[in-house]
Amino acid sequence: MMGVEGELLFYPTIGEVFKAVLSGEVQKGIVPILNSGEGPVNPTMMALIACGALVQIEEEFVLPINHVLVTRPGYTLEDVQVxxxxxxxxxxxxxxxxxxLPNTRTVESNSTVAAVPDxxxxxxxxxxxxxxxxxxxxEGEIVPIKIGIQDNxxxxxxxxxxxxxxGVLPGVTGQDITYLSFGFDDEDQPCLLQRALSCFSSLNINLRRVESRPDPMGCWKDIFILEAEGHREDPVMQAALASLRYVASTVTIWGSCLRATHKRIK
Known part of the structure; x- marks a missing residue:
């Protein structure tokens, strides 16, 4: 994460990155939100929901993920028990x-970097x-057993x-994405979700992703997360968001930025 002097800081969990941003300990935070094979990163989704309108998404980018299996010097693959x-x-x-390693026990760590001291x-x-x-x-404490062990x-x-x-967001580029969430007080009304999504489809706005997560503030309620193509300052997007506010009980807009498909890092 980027500290006040531009230094890069590392935090053991996604939740702590959000806390550091909100407290002002760092100016910006970078967190994973979606993997091409495993799907949404739930801790990021839940942290966005918990923070609500206190945080904004300012940029997105895609990185290739190359996993390495490491161990202590002197150990081999056959020695590994966990x-x-x-x-x-x-x-x-x-x-x-x-x-x-079919008979090897796996233990979850807070992050892939934190897995090494574990x-x-x-x-x-x-x-x-x-x-x-x-x-x-x-360096000197670990050695690679194999590089590139990801299935894909x-x-x-x-x-x-x-x-x-x-209040300051990236400007309109014409190739933008808007992150937002919404929820309902009464989810038992017929076609309520369909009515919410039609706020976008009726204006020909494509939804790149539609997710739902449990509402931490309500029993058996959901928060719906959308990635809508377009910028929140676009007149058409503004019209869609205005319509959504009539249908949904709560609407949170996390921000708009250039879509990563047009700036992928190789």
Whole structure:
């Protein structure tokens, strides 16, 4: 994460990144939001819902994900009894683990980077699934068993940059995406979700993704998360959002930015 002087800081969990941004400890935070194989990153989704209108999404970008299986010097694949990593990484390497370490226990870590100290602190021979960058961070303490163990060679993750709400957003480019969420007080009304989504379809606005997550403030209620193509300052998008406010009980707009498909980092 970016500190006040432009330094890069690392936090062990996604939740702590959001806390650091809201407290002003850092100016911006970068968190994963969607993986090409494992889908939405739930801690990010739930943190966005919990923060509501206090945070804004200012940028999105896609990065290739290259997982490395690392261990202590002197250990081999046959020695490993437990593997540490983030749940998303464990899922993205499921085929490799099943084929090469079928009887090995897996333990969830707060992040792929945090998996390395978890592994180093293990009382039994262990390995960690981590990004290739840890080989420099922990030089001399770890060695790679195998590089590129992800099941999908085209494994990619979309990240978003978040900041405190400032009212200043990237300008309209014509290739934008708007992140928002909405909920209902009474979900038992017929066709309520259809009416909400028609606010966009009736204006020919494409929805890139539609997700739902449990509403942490309501029993058996949901929060719906949309990625709508267009900028919140576009007149057509403004009309759609105005219509949505008549249908939904709560609407939160997290921001608009250039779509990552037009600025992918290789």
């Amino acid at each position: 593997v540490y990593s983030h749940p998303q990484a464990l899922g993205q390497c499921r085929r490799y683990l099943n084929g090469n 592994m180093l602190g293990s009382s039994v021979p262990a390995a960690a699934i981590a990004p290739q960058s840890v080989l420099k961070l922990y 060679s085209h494994n990619e993750t979309r990240f978003v940059m978040i900041g405190k709400v400032s």
